[in-house]
Amino acid sequence: MLLTALELLGLVAFAASGALAAVRARLDVFGVVVVGLTTALGGGIIRDVLLGIHPPTTLRNWPYLAVCAATALVVFAFHPQVAKLRRAVLLADAIGLGVFATAGTTIALASGATVYAACLIGMTTGIGGGVARDLLLREIPLVLRKEIYAMAALAGAALVGVGHALLLPPGPVTVVAAAVVVAIRMLALWRRWNAPVARGSGDG
Amino acid sequence: MLLTALELLGLVAFAASGALAAVRARLDVFGVVVVGLTTALGGGIIRDVLLGIHPPTTLRNWPYLAVCAATALVVFAFHPQVAKLRRAVLLADAIGLGVFATAGTTIALASGATVYAACLIGMTTGIGGGVARDLLLREIPLVLRKEIYAMAALAGAALVGVGHALLLPPGPVTVVAAAVVVAIRMLALWRRWNAPVARGSGDG
């Protein structure tokens, strides 16, 4: 129940971030909806393809699609106001990252993946939608350029893996791990933490 | 029989559109063939990955590959003349979009997907090749920027879904739905229909 609520929040957050980026790229309303949907659903589709779940779960649950499409339409209609909510969007994006990375790991473990593979698949679930968004909009994926992002997803996935190895119940572990991801992201944004760049790498 | 003929026409059209775009991006002859193949076969490969059909159908039918490669080579050799055939290419591209979106939906339904999932997978089959082409050539996918395109594919997929729910025979339904997609695309091009862009979205 708590997990479903968190997952919906994550979907809405990712759909909003994709739609906002698409509005900025001057796409039409359908393009905005498609990029919003791709951002929200992309990570889960990649997860299901890697795990061999056919057809992908998100393509079988129409409420997910409806929620994401409605979110994108709201962003399209009210984008100046939404853009002002930058902090709220960043928080929601962090929640989405945390939920998808940790729930992805839990789902992979339940599908019989090893702890090691499950952590990688979980991290991919968390960052996949954003990478798809940036590829569609012809940008170098933000997760490769910005504050500790994929590292936060990997930390959450690893926590779920540790909990699994210790035989802890997966539900609470997922919630705690997701909260850790959100905390890392918020701290990274607040403190402007960044991983180091190679010195003298120039313009190549 | 009719479907196979239409499918070949769609493959040729998509291969030609990919090859033309690759010639414009100054790729060499192998690059032109690869982009042409990717555009023609990409949607079907994505469809089979989502449905869990291994290995993808198009990688098992060498005539498909031969037809697409030959098309790309013809475009490479005669590209100024082909470029003048812009209207014919747009018509053929619309036929390809219609055939792939509706046949993709029919194949997904035959694989046991729900109507809802089948429509999404069908739409993805129709637009997937063009998205892959634009990603390879580093352009924002045309389907996100241009006249009613993905919407036309979704309309065709939905018609197949309705026909399936009404227990109509899949063959004729697919042909009719593909024709509807072609008609929508041609009208959109002729009337310069476009979905609205958000006001004041600037250059972001």
Add this chain to the structure above:
Amino acid sequence: MLLTALELLGLVAFAASGALAAVRARLDVFGVVVVGLTTALGGGIIRDVLLGIHPPTTLRNWPYLAVCAATALVVFAFHPQVAKLRRAVLLADAIGLGVFATAGTTIALASGATVYAACLIGMTTGIGGGVARDLLLREIPLVLRKEIYAMAALAGAALVGVGHALLLPPGPVTVVAAAVVVAIRMLALWRRWNAPVARGSGDG
């Protein structure tokens, strides 16, 4: 044993090429590692998705990941020196291309794919990682622009297919075919062989 050693060399070479490109694009240390991993592991993941091997083999072997990540970190720390080793990197990249294209074909044949499908999947395994690298870094994939590259991979895959049809033992055939790929690539670089570009294709 020989094959495992060659495969490790290929992973290291691809990881290094991805990491170097990421350093040039001014990514941070995590981005460099991610692009290095994607380049090294991408082809194998695409291969396993196409063959329906779940979850992908490379996500189940942590030593592969560790070797690739360590390579990327070494490149990040010593990139000016590594960049000077341009010829060594090109040689290693050619070895990686040869090993992945031919081993990918052998794995696909072992999974029951037809010779024809196996050759295409093998070529895709060889070039897939580099395409993913270039997409992430927003460049037109080098394999579409440069000296005989995908053609060399396809030649190696076809040799494995011929060996399979002649019932030759797969191990030695793979090694010989990989060596042929390396030789073609080295000759193409040395002689500056390039496939022809369409005349008068302009800037489109």
